[in-house]
Each structure stands twice: as C-alpha cells, then as structure tokens.
Amino acid sequence: MTHRRFVVEKAEIGLIGLAVMGSNLALNIAEKGNKIAVFNRTPEKTDEFYESAGDLKKQIIPCKTIEEFVDAIRPPRPIVIMIKAGEPVDQQMELLRPHLSKGDIMIDAGNANFRDTVARFDRLKNTDLTFIGMGVSGGEEGARHGPSIMVGGTEESWKRVEKVLTSIAARYNDEPCVAWLGNDGAGHFVKTIHNGIEYADMQMIAEIYGILRDGLGKSASEISGIFGEWNKGRLNSYLIEISEKVLAATDPVSGGPMVDMILDKAGQKGTGKWSAIEAQNMGIPATAIEAAVAARSLSSMKSQREAAEKIFGTQAVSFPIAYGPELNKDLELALFAAKIGAYAQGFAVMAEASREFNWSLPMPTIARIWRAGCIIRSQFLDEITSAFTKAPDAANLIVTPAFSDMVKESIPALRRVVGAAIAAGLPVPALTSALTYFDAYRQGRGTANLIQAQRDFFGAHGFDRLDGKDFHHGPWGSGASTF
Ligand code: NAP
Numbered sequence: 001m002t003h004r005r006f007v008v009e010k011a012e013i014g015l016i017g018l019a020v021m022g023s024n025l026a027l028n029i030a031e032k033g034n035k036i037a038v039f040n041r042t043p044e045k046t047d048e049f050y051e052s053a054g055d056l057k058k059q060i061i062p063c064k065t066i067e068e069f070v071d072a073i074r075p076p077r078p079i080v081i082m083i084k085a086g087e088p089v090d091q092q093m094e095l096l097r098p099h100l101s102k103g104d105i106m107i108d109a110g111n112a113n114f115r116d117t118v119a120r121f122d123r124l125k126n127t128d129l130t131f132i133g134m135g136v137s138g139g140e141e142g143a144r145h146g147p148s149i150m151v152g153g154t155e156e157s158w159k160r161v162e163k164v165l166t167s168i169a170a171r172y173n174d175e176p177c178v179a180w181l182g183n184d185g186a187g188h189f190v191k192t193i194h195n196g197i198e199y200a201d202m203q204m205i206a207e208i209y210g211i212l213r214d215g216l217g218k219s220a221s222e223i224s225g226i227f228g229e230w231n232k233g234r235l236n237s238y239l240i241e242i243s244e245k246v247l248a249a250t251d252p253v254s255g256g257p258m259v260d261m262i263l264d265k266a267g268q269k270g271t272g273k274w275s276a277i278e279a280q281n282m283g284i285p286a287t288a289i290e291a292a293v294a295a296r297s298l299s300s301m302k303s304q305r306e307a308a309e310k311i312f313g314t315q316a317v318s319f320p321i322a323y324g325p326e327l328n329k330d331l332e333l334a335l336f337a338a339k340i341g342a343y344a345q346g347f348a349v350m351a352e353a354s355r356e357f358n359w360s361l362p363m364p365t366i367a368r369i370w371r372a373g374c375i376i377r378s379q380f381l382d383e384i385t386s387a388f389t390k391a392p393d394a395a396n397l398i399v400t401p402a403f404s405d406m407v408k409e410s411i412p413a414l415r416r417v418v419g420a421a422i423a424a425g426l427p428v429p430a431l432t433s434a435l436t437y438f439d440a441y442r443q444g445r446g447t448a449n450l451i452q453a454q455r456d457f458f459g460a461h462g463f464d465r466l467d468g469k470d471f472h473h474g475p476w477g478s479g480a481s482t483f
Contacts, residue, residue: 013079013084014073021136079105097246104129105130151181192278193349201376204288218437236378287433295429341378341434341437348396364392395475396441398438418432
C-alpha cells in the first residue's frame with residue numbers, strides 16, 4: 001500500500017512585522033492570490049493577525065519561530081521586513097541571516113534613509129544573499145488596497161519579486177504603480193523625495209487655506225467648498241480631496257469644524273528633512289521642500305509664536321484683494337504654479353542623485369508609479385509622465401514644452417497672490433519659494449557677479465570674466481585680501 005504524503009504548499013513570499021503597515025500589506029498580498037508566510041517578534045500579534053484574516057486565512061502561513069517561517073517560503077526566498085525603521089531592521093536582519101540560503105532576498109519595506117539601505121546592500125555584497133530597499137507609499141489604506149512601490153536592488157532580485165509586487169500595487173489606467181528604479185538605495189531615495197514633495201504640496205495647500213481663513217475670513221466649510229470645486233479641475237489630487245473632506249468634518253465634542261479644534265503643531269518623521277539635506281548635499285535647489293520642512297519646525301514652536309504675537313500682532317494689513325471669482329481663479333492657479341515649482345525641484349534632485357549614485361533613475365517611470373496609490377497621487381503626475389516621456393533629457397520640468405506653457409499661464413497668478421499675502425503679513429514661505437525659484441531660474445544674467453567680486457575681495461577667490469579674457473582678480477586696492 002502506498003502512503004500519500006501531505007505536501008504543504010510553500011509561500012511565494014514572507015513578511016516580518018505585523019503592525020499597521022505589515023498586516024495590511026500581508027492581507028493585500030494574500031488577497032491577490034499569493035501564498036504568504038508571516039512572522040512578528042511578539043507572537044501574540046501573529047495570532048491576532050491570523051484570527052482576523054477571515055477568508056484570507058487559507059493564503060496565510062502564520063509562523064511562531066524564524067526557523068518555521070523561513071522553511072515555509074519557496075527559495076530563493078523574498079522576505080519583506082516591515083518593522084520600525086532604523087536599528088530594529090539591522091537587528092532583524094542579523095537574526096534572519098543564519099537561517100537563509102543562497103539567493104534569498106531581504107526586503108526592507110519601511111521608511112529607511114537611503115544611506116542605510118546602501119550600507120545594508122553593501123554589507124551583503126560579498127555574501128550569497130541579496131537586499132532590496134523598497135519604498136512603499138499610501139499609508140495603511142495603500143498597503144491594504146494598492147500602494148505605490150519603489151524598488152531598489154539588483155535586477156535579478158527584482159525579477160524574483162516582480163510578479164507578487166505587480167499584483168499588489170495600485171493601478172492607474174490598469175498600469176501597475178510599481179517599478180524597479182535602480183541599484184541599492186534607488187527605491188528608498190525616490191520614496192524620500194516623494195515625501196519631500198508631499199511636504200511641499202501639503203504646506204502650499206495649507207498656505208492657501210491660511211489666505212482664505214486669515215486674509216479673507218472664510219469658514220472651514222466655505223474653504224472645503226472651494227477645494228471641492230478645485231478638485232474637479234487641474235488641481236485634482238488626493239491631497240486636495242482629503243483637504244476638502246477634513247475641512248467639512250464636524251467635531252463631535254464642540255459641534256464646530258474639526259480643523260478649528262486641532263492644535264497647529266505639525267509632526268514630522270524625517271523624510272522631508274532628508275530630502276532637503278540630500279538636495280543641499282548635491283547642490284540642487286529644493287527651496288519649496290526646504291520651506292515646507294522649516295514651516296513644520298516653526299509650527300512646533302507654538303509657545304514662542306504666541307509670545308511673539310503678543311508683541312507684534314498677526315497681520316500687517318487686510319488682504320488687499322477682495323474675494324470673488326477672479327481671486328478664486330488666481331488662488332487656484334497660484335497653487336498650481338507653485339506645485340509645478342515643487343515637483344520640478346524634486347525631479348531635479350532625483351536627476352542629480354541618479355548621476356551621483358549611478359542609478360539611471362527613469363523620470364517618466366517615477367512619475368508614472370506616483371499617479372495612484374501614493375499620497376501625492378494626482379492627474380498632474382500623468383502630465384509629468386507625458387512631459388518627461390516626450391523630453392527625457394530636459395534639464396528641468398519647467399522647461400519641457402508642456403510645462404513651460406503651463407508655467408507661463410499660471411505664474412502671473414502666483415505673483416499676484418504671493419504679493420498680496422506678503423503685503424498683508426500672511427506667511428506663505430513655500431509659495432514664495434516656488435515663485436522666487438522660478439524668477440531666479442529664468443534669469444539669464446543673475447546677480448552672482450557681485451558675490452564673486454565680494455569673494456575675490458575678501459578671499460582672493462578669483463572669478464571668470466564674461467569676455468573670457470585671462471584676468472581673474474579685481475582691482476580692489478587697499479583693504480582687499482593681499483593673497
Ligand atoms: P511601526 O510602529 O513603525 O513598528 C512596529 C513593528 O515593528 C511591530 O511589528 C514591532 O514588533 C516591530 N519591531 C519593532 N522593533 C523591532 C525589533 N527590534 N525587531 C523586530 N521587530 C521589531 O510599524 P508601522 O507603522 O506598520 O510601520 C512599519 C514601517 O513602515 C516603518 O518603517 C514606517 O516608517 C513605514 N511606513 C509607515 C507608514 C504608516 O502610515 N504607518 C507609511 C509608510 C511607511 P512587535 O509587535 O514585536 O513590537
């Protein structure tokens with residue numbers, strides 16, 4: 001008599017970390033028909049997760065030990081690590097390593113600094129294991145129903161995970177919002193810049209909200225209505241959509257608008273700051289992102305702001321333009337123009353990083369995978385995809401044929417809005433940064449000739465001449481550096 005052996009089907013992928021992001025990602029993976037093994041440091045959480053998985057239980061192998069977990073996955077094993085970013089990832093990797101075999105891939109899907117990702121990738125370089133740094137955007141909802149996924153690692157390891165990741169990613173016009181973007185830290189770098197742009201986008205919306213609330217006396221529900229209208233036009237995006245919704249929500253405690261009861265101190269976890277730091281490291285201006293990061297820091301200085309308000313008052317004068325259809329249109333266009341500036345800066349930072357780190361980052365693909373699933377998703381990104389596809393070597397988004405026309409149309413409105421806000425004493429740092437970035441970028445003859453002269457005066461740094469003549473120091477006379 002022959003005995004039939006019961007063979008348990010191996011999981012296609014494994015996942016460690018069953019907190020908010022990991023559990024939602026695991027359910028998404030299971031729901032798309034992929035068998036998944038899961039593990040969490042605290043085993044009770046694995047039980048809780050499995051018990052709440054309902055019909056998806058049949059696709060999930062819950063594991064209590066690392067040995068059991070690794071054994072449950074089909075080699076070469078892709079293992080998603082979705083735990084607290086930083087040191088815990090290194091600790092988890094070290095615990096996993098002795099149990100892995102040739103070709104296995106550890107995938108850090110948390111919000112890692114790309115420099116940590118490069119270091120982790122390098123540590124595994126001369127071993128037979130590999131590493132993927134994977135940026136996942138879209139929060140809890142995205143993880144559960146379709147995030148935007150930015151992958152960095154070897155092409156071979158990408159091939160091993162491509163099918164599963166394609167099945168779980170968000171879709172825009174049926175195209176999956178996932179791509180392999182290059183080696184080692186490419187995915188986490190692009191995710192970082194995504195977050196930097198997100199900071200700028202949110203800050204610019206908040207500044208327009210400030211003009212409407214403090215400059216024009218609009219209520220939260222009126223501003224919600226305005227954003228709702230704008231969401232039907234060129235500003236159509238997730239962030240405008242949720243702004244409309246949050247401004248319309250009622251506080252169950254006071255019965256007034258919810259936003260009016262929320263403390264005006266914005267949190268930050270670091271990715272916006274990393275974007276600004278990396279932009280500075282590479283010498284690429286990302287002024288709108290920097291302004292947004294600084295604005296969050298200033299927002300947290302609540303007691304200092306309150307003390308200063310007592311000394312100086314809030315507004316200098318009332319907003320100089322009356323609200324009506326014309327100003328409404330200007331505000332909408334101003335936000336659009338500033339948004340172009342912020343995205344142009346983010347893409348310029350990525351273009352430079354691509355050169356510096358030898359990643360060959362594909363700009364149209366990045367815009368394409370941000371069209372759905374992530375926080376900055378919008379119709380606008382479809383236009384960026386198309387602009388970079390038609391002009392792949394453009395030095396900057398704003399000089400692509402499609403965007404230069406949009407900039408010409410919208411910059412006058414940004415100038416009017418920023419001018420009026422500044423006259424009224426309303427803070428609009430990100431909008432202003434986008435405007436002055438444009439004004440400086442399109443100025444063929446700038447003012448750095450004076451800076452070069454000053455540098456030569458005090459430090460004998462020398463300068464290049466416009467006429468190309470070989471005479472590189474100024475006739476500064478006494479008081480100038482004698483070097
Ligand atoms: P989290 O709160 O950042 O981390 C909790 C998870 O990490 C738990 O599973 C915990 O296990 C595990 N953990 C902590 N220290 C550990 C260690 N030393 N060794 C092993 N496991 C450890 O979880 P999350 O909010 O789901 O976020 C996960 C990652 O996704 C983070 O990098 C986060 O920045 C990123 N992310 C989050 C969001 C979001 O909206 N939340 C969006 C995008 C990206 P125990 O249960 O045993 O404590």
